Amino acid sequence: MPGAVTTASARIILICSGKGGVGKTTLTANLGIALARLGERTVVLDADFGLRNLDLLLGLENRIVYTAQEVLAGSCRLEQALVKHKQEPNLSLMPAGNPRMLEWLTPDDMKTIAKLVAERADYVLIDCPAGIEQGFKNAAAACQEAIVITTPEVSAVRDADRVIGLLHTQGIQPVQLVLNRVRPKMVANQEMLSVDDVTDILALPLLGLVVEDEQVIVSTNRGEPLTLNGNGDRSPAAQAYRNVARRLRGEGVPLIDPSKQRRGLRARLLDKFRKTGNF
Amino acid sequence: MTLIDFLQRLLGRDKPSGAMARERLQLVLAHDRSDLNPELLDQMRREILEVVQKYVEIDLESGDVSLETGDRVTALVANLPIRRARPQASELMQEPPLPVAESAPASPSS
Numbered sequence: 001m002p003g004a005v006t007t008a009s010a011r012i013i014l015i016c017s018g019k020g021g022v023g024k025t026t027l028t029a030n031l032g033i034a035l036a037r038l039g040e041r042t043v044v045l046d047a048d049f050g051l052r053n054l055d056l057l058l059g060l061e062n063r064i065v066y067t068a069q070e071v072l073a074g075s076c077r078l079e080q081a082l083v084k085h086k087q088e089p090n091l092s093l094m095p096a097g098n099p100r101m102l103e104w105l106t107p108d109d110m111k112t113i114a115k116l117v118a119e120r121a122d123y124v125l126i127d128c129p130a131g132i133e134q135g136f137k138n139a140a141a142a143c144q145e146a147i148v149i150t151t152p153e154v155s156a157v158r159d160a161d162r163v164i165g166l167l168h169t170q171g172i173q174p175v176q177l178v179l180n181r182v183r184p185k186m187v188a189n190q191e192m193l194s195v196d197d198v199t200d201i202l203a204l205p206l207l208g209l210v211v212e213d214e215q216v217i218v219s220t221n222r223g224e225p226l227t228l229n230g231n232g233d234r235s236p237a238a239q240a241y242r243n244v245a246r247r248l249r250g251e252g253v254p255l256i257d258p259s260k261q262r263r264g265l266r267a268r269l270l271d272k273f274r275k276t277g278n279f
Numbered sequence: 280m281t282l283i284d285f286l287q288r289l290l291g292r293d294k295p296s297g298a299m300a301r302e303r304l305q306l307v308l309a310h311d312r313s314d315l316n317p318e319l320l321d322q323m324r325r326e327i328l329e330v331v332q333k334y335v336e337i338d339l340e341s342g343d344v345s346l347e348t349g350d351r352v353t354a355l356v357a358n359l360p361i362r363r364a365r366p367q368a369s370e371l372m373q374e375p376p377l378p379v380a381e382s383a384p385a386s387p388s389s
């Protein structure tokens with residue numbers, strides 16, 4: 001890994017997707033909280049300087065005083081910029097600076113910031129901007145490993161593929177996959193790409209599987225991630241995010257494909273006809 | 280899925296959209312990963328056919344040279360049914376002409 005940040009202490013993980021709106025920031029916020037609850041000192045770093053939102057999903061938007069910009073300029077100490085989460089003090093946010101930073105920010109600047117926060121963390125999660133332009137390149141330069149998140153839609157999978165290609169050429173390893181917004185019923189009816197379809201096409205190990213869940217929207221409205229204590233106890237997405245955190249730490253949590261579980265009569269009949277070669 | 284949709288599917292008249300998504304993705308990714316523009320691909324296809332036709336008569340109607348992808352590797356796959364060997368090349372042909380499938384792995388996507 002030429003030029004990548006290496007610290008003995010922290011794992012620096014990029015969370016990226018290529019396409020916008022597939023759930024990068026939601027994953028970063030929920031995974032950050034889940035890791036913090038497991039006792040890991042975690043820093044979430046908002047690398048989306050143009051359209052920052054991580055502060056909003058974590059409910060920390062009113063507590064930002066300094067940002068990565070002031071840290072880089074040396075006009076504040078790192079501790080002054082890091083915003084500690086009240087309920088989960090193991091989690092801190094490094095807010096993105098002004099969008100004008102994009103004009104001069106370099107991959108080396110991102111490395112500097114990541115290295116600084118990594119000194120006092122076990123996990124650093126970098127919330128990557130959408131796209132494959134400079135913002136992505138800056139964020140990718142600072143990480144050692146990556147999580148690619150996508151949904152079972154052709155455009156999202158195609159964009160994820162582009163990003164995976166770029167991560168591979170940069171020597172980032174491992175790259176793991178989180179499949180978001182799966183609708184088990186549609187998959188069972190063969191009206192949606194299946195989990196196997198997506199993992200086959202992208203050829204990545206599956207780190208997590210998140211089913212479509214309205215609770216995600218409710219929690220973002222409130223600025224309280226589902227993985228917070230007492231929140232989302234009955235939410236399948238919350239459970240999925242917690243499982244991602246545990247797998248990331250190396251715990252062997254089995255992956256269950258929900259579309260293979262609740263198969264209705266129609267789906268099973270269709271399968272039968274399929275096998276006889278009718279299609 | 281309404282009952283009508285379901286019956287259509289059962290009778291094999293309507294392909295499930297999930298399968299279509301998969302096929303369309305595989306095709307578009309083969310091109311994305313190879314980073315070849317369509318003109319270049321077409322030129323390469325023509326030149327390959329020219330070379331092959333020097334040695335054997337091929338069935339251009341059912342023949343096909345295309346990009347396929349699997350496991351993050353893109354391959355150029357040629358499937359060229361041979362009608363018969365050209366007279367001057369017949370000495371080289373040990374076996375009766377058969378459809379041949381040749382594939383050469385291209386560089387992994389970058």
